[in-house]
Amino acid sequence: DSGVTQTPKHLITATGQRVTLRCSPRSGDLSVYWYQQSLDQGLQFLIHYYNGEERAKGNILERFSAQQFPDLHSELNLSSLELGDSALYFCASSVAPGFEQYFGPGTRLTVT
Amino acid sequence: DAKTTQPPSMDCAEGRAANLPCNHSTISGNEYVYWYRQIHSQGPQYIIHGLKNNETNEMASLIITEDRKSSTLILPHATLRDTAVYYCIVRVAIGANNLFFGTGTRLTVIP
Numbered sequence: 001d002s003g004v005t006q007t008p009k010h011l012i013t014a015t016g017q018r019v020t021l022r023c024s025p026r027s028g029d030l031s032v033y034w035y036q037q038s039l040d041q042g043l044q045f046l047i048h049y050y051n052g053e054e055r056a057k058g059n060i061l062e063r064f065s066a067q068q069f070p071d072l073h074s075e076l077n078l079s080s081l082e083l084g085d086s087a088l089y090f091c092a093s094s095v096a097p098g099f100e101q102y103f104g105p106g107t108r109l110t111v112t
Numbered sequence: 113d114a115k116t117t118q119p120p121s122m123d124c125a126e127g128r129a130a131n132l133p134c135n136h137s138t139i140s141g142n143e144y145v146y147w148y149r150q151i152h153s154q155g156p157q158y159i160i161h162g163l164k165n166n167e168t169n170e171m172a173s174l175i176i177t178e179d180r181k182s183s184t185l186i187l188p189h190a191t192l193r194d195t196a197v198y199y200c201i202v203r204v205a206i207g208a209n210n211l212f213f214g215t216g217t218r219l220t221v222i223p
Binding site: 106108 | 146150153154155156157158161204205206209210211212213214215
């Protein structure tokens with residue numbers, strides 16, 4: 001158990017819909033990262049927040065957005081969902097940027 | 113961040129040491145070598161990291177060559193639960209953001 005929690009574990013939704021994935025970092029960690037893992041793309045970095053501020057963006061689509069709240073939990077919002085958005089979404093946390101990252105169990109999103 | 117090269121797959125007999133190689137010939141002086149693994153579809157798990165000295169923890173040992181162009185992750189007594197994809201990642205530490213996961217090495221531990 002890494003100490004990072006993610007909800008929900010599974011999510012099935014239809015194309016065009018919007019969903020919110022939630023992540024609670026390990027106690028004391030200020031950085032939260034989001035990654036997407038699809039069958040044909042491997043693990044891809046989406047976005048990083050540090051202490052509430054956006055720190056870096058990776059291959060995140062404009063339809064996707066995220067935020068980190070004052071209690072340090074983070075949410076990843078995915079809108080106008082397409083079939084290709086079906087993937088595992090992982091959240092990771094670290095004490096600060098550059099330190100080792102600890103991953104949650106992931107949310108499996110299926111878009112039908 | 114420097115790129116890494118790993119064999120796509122390896123087998124190891126249960127109870128034997130698993131030695132997973134990684135080439136990172138373009139590594140810079142301020143870049144660390146990190147190892148993560150992913151068991152089936154679980155979240156990636158941090159294993160170990162190092163700069164230039166060999167490192168050991170309760171999970172594994174990391175051996176980095178003197179020129180730092182390659183490294184080996186050693187699982188001293190592999191078990192069936194060590195079957196996973198192992199990723200070698202090279203990155204700067206200070207201020208670094210994301211981890212770049214390549215294709216990794218799929219290690220299969222055989223009974």
